[in-house]
Amino acid sequence: MSATPPVALTIAGSDSGGGAGLQADLRTFTVCGVHGCVAVTAVTVQNSVGVSGFVEIPPSVVADQIRAVATDIGVGAAKTGMLASAPIISAVAAACDEVRIGHDGDAPFVVDPVAASMHGDQLLADEALDALRGELFPRATLVTPNLDEVRLLVGIDVRSREQQYEAARALHALGPAWVLVKGGHLRAEPECLDLLYDGSEFTELTSKRVDTPHTHGGGDSLASAITSQLAQGAPVADAVRFGKRYIEQAVEHAYPLGAGTGPVSPFWRVRAP
Numbered sequence: 078m079s080a081t082p083p084v085a086l087t088i089a090g091s092d093s094g095g096g097a098g099l100q101a102d103l104r105t106f107t108v109c110g111v112h113g114c115v116a117v118t119a120v121t122v123q124n125s126v127g128v129s130g131f132v133e134i135p136p137s138v139v140a141d142q143i144r145a146v147a148t149d150i151g152v153g154a155a156k157t158g159m160l161a162s163a164p165i166i167s168a169v170a171a172a173c174d175e176v177r178i179g180h181d182g183d184a185p186f187v188v189d190p191v192a193a194s195m196h197g198d199q200l201l202a203d204e205a206l207d208a209l210r211g212e213l214f215p216r217a218t219l220v221t222p223n224l225d226e227v228r229l230l231v232g233i234d235v236r237s238r239e240q241q242y243e244a245a246r247a248l249h250a251l252g253p254a255w256v257l258v259k260g261g262h263l264r265a266e267p268e269c270l271d272l273l274y275d276g277s278e279f280t281e282l283t284s285k286r287v288d289t290p291h292t293h294g295g296g297d298s299l300a301s302a303i304t305s306q307l308a309q310g311a312p313v314a315d316a317v318r319f320g321k322r323y324i325e326q327a328v329e330h331a332y333p334l335g336a337g338t339g340p341v342s343p344f345w346r347v348r349a350p
């Protein structure tokens with residue numbers, strides 16, 4: 078018998094192609110040394126070319142999964158991915174309060190505000206943005222929007238480093254303890270700059286831009302790698318630095334899959350690909 082590893086919970090949708098969503102979260106948790114639990118929010122019908130549809134899990138069943146995991150297994154840290162709808166977001170917020178997941182609770186909570194797939198398929202209803210801002214952001218230890226999500230959430234179309242700072246301030250005003258504004262989509266910059274902000278200090282985290290079309294699940298994997306470290310008790314800034322190093326390697330080792338976009342790879346952590 079071995080010792081029980083730290084536990085992380087992902088509250089996310091299933092990707093049948095295995096590239097993103099809870100599949101990316103679970104394998105990232107595994108290679109980062111934590112046991113992964115899941116509250117499934119939606120089941121997408123998906124391959125490397127795109128999402129052709131999804132069904133939502135009833136909000137009460139999403140909440141019950143969170144309760145079932147937290148009251149027996151315990152949650153060291155949690156993250157969200159695809160949440161699909163406002164009723165699911167409200168159910169997640171209430172359940173997380175109950176089991177003390179959140180920045181005022183016992184378990185750190187990473188909110189990755191997934192709105193669309195990289196192919197542009199919508200994964201969050203338009204009317205759910207209010208719930209995300211009003212109900213989940215105030216409970217988050219860390220929010221990790223990309224620039225498309227920044228535009229949807231705070232209406233800032235980031236095209237410069239100054240606007241990235243302005244966006245971090247606007248997002249922090251919504252209540253999370255920390256904000257990571259991911260600048261990977263800012264193509265004018267030679268490097269990827271992610272900006273971390275805790276309401277008083279900004280930290281610029283750069284990584285080299287890797288020229289690959291295969292970045293499916295990259296955002297999910299970054300948030301999961303960060304969550305894996307929070308589950309082990311790491312401070313937020315250290316967890317984010319770990320996540321950046323993880324995703325840099327995962328993008329570098331991304332592989333083709335199907336006719337479309339391949340996933341970032343966890344395999345570099347366990348063997349040479």
Ligand code: PXL
Binds near residue numbers: 097099159193
């Ligand atoms: O990468 C964002 C994401 C999250 N969750 C699910 C997805 C995607 C992108 O396709 O399908 C289920």
